Every structure is written in C-alpha cells, then in structure tokens.
Amino acid sequence: MTEAAIVAPSDRPRPELAAMRPSVWRRHGGLITGAGILALILLASIFANYLSPYDPLQQNLRNTMQLPGWDHPFGTDNFGRDIFSRVLHAAKLDLMIGFLCVLFPWILGSVLGGIAGYFGGIADTIIMRVVDTFSAFPFLVMVIGIIAILGPGLISMYIALTLAGWSMYARIVRAEVLVVKKAEYVLAARALGFGHGRIMFRHILPNVITPTIIFAMTDIVLVILSTTSLSFLGLGVRPPTAEWGIMISEARGFILTAWWMVTLPGLAIVLVGLALSLFGDGVAKWLRERG
C-alpha cells in the first residue's frame, strides 16, 4: 500500500481509494461489522429510556403473555410487562457486568503473572502453584462454590468471576515477561539502575500486553455467557431487575405456552456474543498483523 501511495500521482487519488476499499473490507470486514453492531447495541443501551416504548417494570395484568405484534414487538410476559423494553433496559447492566468481569481478572492476573515472571524464584513457584490449583477447578463449579460462600448476588458474582478467571491471564503474562525480561532494552534499563517498578510498568508492560488483550477478546464472549447463565440459575443478579438471564429464567415455566418469553430475550445475548466475537477476532488479527 505504501509503495502504491508513493508512485500514485497526487492529482488522481480517487481510483486508488476505490481500489483500497474492497481489500480493507475483505481484511477487516469482521472487525467493521462487529464494531458497528457493538456501537448500535451500546447506543441502544445508553438511550434505552428514550427508545423503549414502555416502562420495563410496569405490570399490566390485563395484557399478559401477548404474542409479539405491533404494540409489543417482543410480546409481553406473565406480568404483562413489555419484553422489548425490558431487553433494551437490561443491555446496560449486562454489558457492564461482562466488561467488569473481564477487567478485574485481567488486572489481577496480569499483576500476579508479571510478578511471577519478573522476580522468579520463590514468588514464581508460589504464584504458579496457585495458578495450577485454580485452573484445575472447573470454571463454573469454582464460581458456584465462591457464590455459595458469599451468597447469591451481583457483588458475589464479580468476586467469583475474578477469582475463577485470573489464572489464564497470569499464565500468559508470565510467559511473555520471561521472554521480554532478557531483551536488551530491559537489560539496559536495569544497567542504568532503574527501579523494579519503573522497569515493569514502563519497559515490560507495554510489550507484554497485546497477547492478554487478544485473549480477553475471546474471554469476554464466554464471560457474558457465564454471567447470564449464573443469573439464569438464580445465583447472580436477582429479580425483578431486567436482566437477560433472569428474564429467560422467569420464562422457563411458560415454555409450553409462551415461546417468545424465552426465545426473544436470548437473541439479545446471541447478538452481543456474535458482535463481540467478530470484533474480538478482528482486533486480534489486526494486532497480530501489526506485530
């Protein structure tokens, strides 16, 4: 591309741009589509108050379990609440939970993995044995165990997912640090007498962060599926809050009569998952190409 740009006459930029478009689309189509859908979902969640036709908590017992139609695009539930409004309002909460449940383990795992890799020795041994133990546990069982201790709820869910999710980040960061700490620029920084903190944050961190972001991109899809599963099982967010997992859980008793109460809220989760997958794969590809 750069070569083409150099030889291209400056008065004829249009054909060059036109030729570029399909190739950018082919290479980063997933990224663009994913980012587009994500942006729409984010906007919808922010402006849920203006976009939703009804109050998400407003019950109307004379209008229960209505089929999807013009008045109620996703139908109504057993309390006569408008499902579309509830799905829109839940988006903000579900996206925030998903984001935080990746952010916390990412921070904890990166710090501990960084310490293990950088200092080595006894710190490395202890941290990595803890990592082994934590990764030996089935993810969801560990989460359920911690929620059993703390009692069901949103805060418990944050703590549980952080404790269950950090070990993979620690592994990745440690492996990267082991390589980077032998690099010449780090040895030079050490020879200059810089402190451990400065070397870790200014010299090592920026060079080990990319693989963790790539992993976090695939992780966030699984985390959102897990958090909605937990709420579905009655272990996360509690009713009557509008949350996708809870809505489907409440609908479970009505599968014989009202399929839309189960199927339509779930489409929101699928859409978010799909957008995040496309976006995540795209970002990962872009980061790898950049090297």
Add this chain to the structure above:
Amino acid sequence: MNMITFLRKRLLQMLPVLFGIVLIVFMVVRLIPGDPARIMLGIRASDEKLAALRTELGLDLPIWQQFGRFVGNILQGELGNSIFYRRDVTEVILERLPVTVSLVVFSVVLSVLISVPLSIAAAVRQGSWIDQLVRGISTLTLSMPGFWLGLNLLILFAVVWQLFPISGFGTGFVDIVWHLTLPAITITLSLTPILIRTLRASLIEIMHAPHVEFARTKGLSEGRLIRRHVLRNGLMATVTILGVNIGWLMGGTVVVEYVFSLPGIGALIVSSISARDYPMIQGIALIFGLLVILINLLTDLLYAALDPRVSYD
C-alpha cells in the same frame, strides 16, 4: 522412562493441586460470614441442634485440627451428611454420578463426531466456502448461551413436535439415550465451536509442517497425505483440546442438567446452594475437581500412547 515411573512422577506433580483443591473445598464452609451452623439450619433451629451440627462438622476444634479431620474423612470416602437429604453425601453423589457421566460421554462422542470431519474439511480447503461456512456456524453457536439453546430445543422438539421428552433420565440404554439426546445436543453445540476453532488451526499448522510438505513434494496424493499424516496428528490434537476443555464441559453440565431437570450432580449443586446444603456443595465441588485432574492425567497418558515421539518424560 517407562510407564510406571512416568505415572509416579505425574501423580507426584498432582499432589500440590490436589492439596489446593481440598483446601478450597475445606474453606467453603469456614469462610461463610457469621455462624455456618446457624446459616445451614436456619434461624429457628434450637441450640442443641446447632451444637450437634458444630460437633459433627468439627467447627468447635482449632482450625488445623479441623483440616486434619477433613482430610482424614475424605481419605475414608466420608464427605459428611447432607443437611437437606439427611443422608450420606457420598451416597447421594454416587447415585447421581452416572447421569452426569453419561451426559458428558454422550456429549463428547457427539462433539468429536461432528467437529473432527468439519475441522478437516475446513483446514484442507482453507478459505473456501466450506471453511467460511464452518467458521461462520461455529461463531454463531459459540455466541448462544447453553440455557437458552436448551430451552429453545425443548420448545421445538419436545413441545411443538413432541419427538423427545421434556425432562427426566429414563431407564435402560435406549430410553436413556432418548432422554439425553436434547441435553447432549445442547452441550455439543457449545463445545463443538471451541473444538473446531483449535482443531482447525492445529490441522492447518500440521499441513504445512516440513514432513508433510516433503511428502507432498514426493508426489503423495492429497487424500493419502491426509490419511497418513494429518489424521493421526489431528487425533492427538483433539485429545489435547478435549482435555483442556473438560472443565468447560463440566460447567456446561451444571446448566444443562438444570434446564432439562436431569437428576445429575450438576443440577444438585445448584439446588444445594439455595438449600444452603454446604456438605453437599463441598462433596460435589471435590468430585468435580478430582474428575478434572483424573481426565487431565488420562489425556496425558493417551497422548503419550498415540504419539511415538512422546516418551513418558
């Protein structure tokens, strides 16, 4: 190094992990805020009953003695008494374990039967329409939460078309398979995309490995190339990937058993939390942890058996 030495070494490596798992399970009861006995039995329990439970769980002993007793009990296969069922925890778990194990085995068989051919097709024709299709469908099913998928399968195949039962486990092989089909398909649909993703990538790598490139320049047909070189390596990759994802699979059983009301230990751990049945939660968490360790060990052994280059070291 022979098999026995390898096993001994591997078992020794497992010890710290085993210890960690036992320690975490031990702490499940000890970390409950407040008085665990009171929380398990409820506010209306009499003082005698509370005292009896504390003695039974050893909560009145110093913490290190509690841990010693806990480990001793586990070694004898005693996991205590269930608060809810008023029966031995080990008994209840053993009764329900076959359901969970059948579900896991059925799902793994189904997932392998689907993901291996699809991964090979996608890897061999990299970038073709079939590759695009396989990857597209994997991304789609990966984004579907298991509980939602399960409920939709129920609506479609048990309510609308009435081909499969709505819940339960059944008796006899055919009946059990019939009852487990929808649950197993649900797990398969979430497990397959994970398998395909990793397997496709490793197959592509194998197809460009020096020994395969050499065989290609020798003039071996693509068909023979795949049969002789790619399949065997692909099989080993599948074993490894399955071993890595066994924890994910176990978690899947928890949700799916709950959705389909299967009487397995996954659904039991969920109901035990609302019942505050802590001895039961401890027992199931321990069993799940042990199963994962055991399966990882088996994966390693199978891997060494399949690959002549891996000696047991």
